[in-house]
Amino acid sequence: MKDEITFYKKVYNVVKNIPTGRVSTYGLIAKYLGTPKSSRVVGYAMNVSHKIHGIPAHRVVNRIGLLTGKHHFSGSNMMKELLESEGVKVKNNIIVDFKNIVWDPSVELD
DNA sequence: ATCTTGACCTAAT
DNA sequence: CATTAGGCCAAGA
Numbered sequence: 001m002k003d004e005i006t007f008y009k010k011v012y013n014v015v016k017n018i019p020t021g022r023v024s025t026y027g028l029i030a031k032y033l034g035t036p037k038s039s040r041v042v043g044y045a046m047n048v049s050h051k052i053h054g055i056p057a058h059r060v061v062n063r064i065g066l067l068t069g070k071h072h073f074s075g076s077n078m079m080k081e082l083l084e085s086e087g088v089k090v091k092n093n094i095i096v097d098f099k100n101i102v103w104d105p106s107v108e109l110d
Numbered sequence: 111a112t113c114t115t116g117a118c119c120t121a122a123t
Numbered sequence: 124c125a126t127t128a129g130g131c132c133a134a135g136a
Contacts, residue, residue, distance in 0.1 A: 007133060026118055030132090036119085037131040043117040044133075050117095062118065069117030 007033065011045040012052070014105050018059045021087040022103035023095055025063045032105040047072060058082040065098025 014029050026042040035041075042060075049055035050072060058079045062068045070079040070093060080090040089096035 030118085035132065038133070039118040040116060040131070041118090041133045044115085046117055048134090057117080060117080067117090072117060 007035075007038065007041055008045040008048060011042050012049055012055055014109075015046070015049065015055055015057065015060055017105070017109065018056060018103050019108075022101055023059045023061055023065070023083070023088060023098065024103045024105065025061060025065075027063045028102070028104050028106065029060070032109070043069070059086075059088075059103075061095060061098075065095035065102070067093045067095070 010033050011029060014032060015024070018024050026039040026046075027036065030036055030039040030042045033042075046055070046057045046060055046069060049057050057069065058073070060069070067079050067083075067090065070076065073079045075081075080093070083090050083095065088101060095101065
């Protein structure tokens with residue numbers, strides 16, 4: 001069989017490895033995959049991940065910690081609720097102390 | 111094979 | 124300091 005590893009597969013793998021109470025960004029994931037300019041593709045992969053179960057897409061935000069994809073979830077505050085449920089404080093669609101809880105795969109996974 | 115879209119990022123004005 | 128424009132890569136039609 002052919003292991004058709006696509007960019008999305010890699011993204012899903014990284015996102016699934018995000019520990020609870022932590023968040024990551026599209027740019028960091030893209031950079032970890034070796035394509036720092038493909039941050040858009042990472043975000044698009046998350047869109048597809050919504051139909052796939054097992055992908056904590058709510059733990060992935062943009063570089064400033066803004067819940068850009070909250071609009072794609074079931075409700076409007078679904079993403080915020082999920083994050084707060086895991087211990088992540090969210091204020092005005094922006095993660096509080098985002099710099100302190102950001103999870104960098106290039107560093108954590110090394 | 112070409113064109114469009116997309117939950118982004120960086121830099122210039 | 125805030126806003127605008129461009130670039131970039133991958134997948135779907």
